[in-house]
Amino acid sequence: MDYQVSNKAKLWTTAAMVIGVLFTGIGIIAASGDGHLGQKFLGNLLSNSFFFFSIAISALFFLALQYATESGWYVYIKRVLEAITGFLPMGSGLLVITFLSLTFTNGSHIYMWMDPEVMNEGGSHYDALSAGKGAYLNTPFFWIRTVAYLAIYYIMWKGFMKRSLEMDNNPDLAEQLHFKNYRRGALFLVFFAIFSSTSSWDWIMSIDIHWFSTLFGWYVFAGSWTSAMVVTIILLLYLKKLGYLPKVNESHIHDIGKWVFATSFLWAYLWFSQYMLIWYANIPEETTYYLMRIEHYKILYFGMFIINFAFPMLLLMSRDAKRHAGILTFVGLVILAGHWLDVWIMVMGGSMGPTASIGFMEIGMAVLFCGLFVRVILLKLSQSPLVSKNHPFLDESLHHEI
């Protein structure tokens, strides 16, 4: 049975987008008085497009991981993962729009290195430390890297999607395509291992230009992986509730529940590893990042950590909880909001510093992007058969039992 986007889903996503636009409008009017409007708007645009793009790319990473490890359990729900990666072109487009706006308007209010006065000797607020990073952090090279990441992601995504449909239509080629996916999956992991780190440095870490952390890329990636797993489980439970995918059994749900649990721990572990070492060493150039977050966003920052760590740890620890649709949905939605907040503090804490706050514009843009994201992945889901055929491991997936 193929999936059709229900009228209810269409209504809700449209409503979310309308409410989002409305709230953003109110936010823009409310912020038009102070001089931070452009910075506030672009900061939110960056944090939201990065957050939802990163979910799509992490879903693609997860798919590539299944290919490269020749896993069998996921085959029956493969199209759900593919649907989430369907936001990739839109997410890349939104990121490109954000970076174009930053390049051609007041980008220096988000990326300080875009300001020639900071980077060139003799500038009005020349900063030697920032200028020292000029060989890497300059607009042309930034664009070369961004285009390279997005182009390679897009080309590989296109290949995975094409081969997935090809396998449906050509049973004879299934084995050959499977091994091609296996090799391409491994290749994607190699690219992603490097790009996930460097793109986080370029797009997010360079906002706090004086600060650096090698762990940052993994930390951002772990957060987006968790979000991708949460979106997968919620979408799967939603489809199952509507009566699609009848052969998704408790073991499939349990497995993805375990992924939510495990990636939450990975994220918390990396968050803590980064934080504790910097706290212990107490070197001024390293503590700047945390000083800003702790002095001005104490409740949001530590609250976000507790939500993203303690919630999944305590509520998803037992086996029964990882099979319970209600608990999974509740915990999933809460930590999804927590990870959105994580990305928001990364971007806004660095760019706007103490003047940022959660208001109409922040909520409006998050709701707008969320509506768009859900609509795009549901549309993508309706465009291909809901279950892939001819995959060599399909039978294994149907009888998955743990």
Place this chain on the structure above:
Amino acid sequence: MGSNVVFYAMYNDDDVLKDGAKKLVAKGVKVADVFSPFPIHGLDPIIGLKETRLGIMAFIYGLTGLVLALIGMRYMMVTDWPMNIGGKPNFSFLENMLAFVPITFELTVLFAAHAMAITYFLVNKTIPGMPAENPDPRTTDDRFVMELRLSDNSKFSEKELEEMLMETGIVELDQKHIK
């Protein structure tokens, strides 16, 4: 209580045993236990084994380790002799909490892992040096044994049970009379 008969039905394939157990249980036979060199996937619900409570114990052991680590470090590093390490606030437990997290984590894992292993051995009565309980040493190598007790299956006669077992593809059948 009269004498009780215990049947030990031996199989050389775990799938055959599983299918046999399914058929027997469907006929109303109660399987007392299965001895196997490795865990047989999906067998527990068929023969009606209770779900293990080892996970709950692991949580309690972990919690013990966590609390002990925190109490111990609070006493050693803050109360008894405030340690000055890199100028960190050494009279406050909460402000030093971050430095204690790795050791707290280690002790949680240590307690959970060791106590769980010991509990496992105790519950299974397999502490080193204890007499072996399995009916046949081959069940630690490549054979699988299903145990039935006549007292559990009072609605069947000895003969009936034996016949039913024979149909399930066993390779050997052993009977033992115990008091």
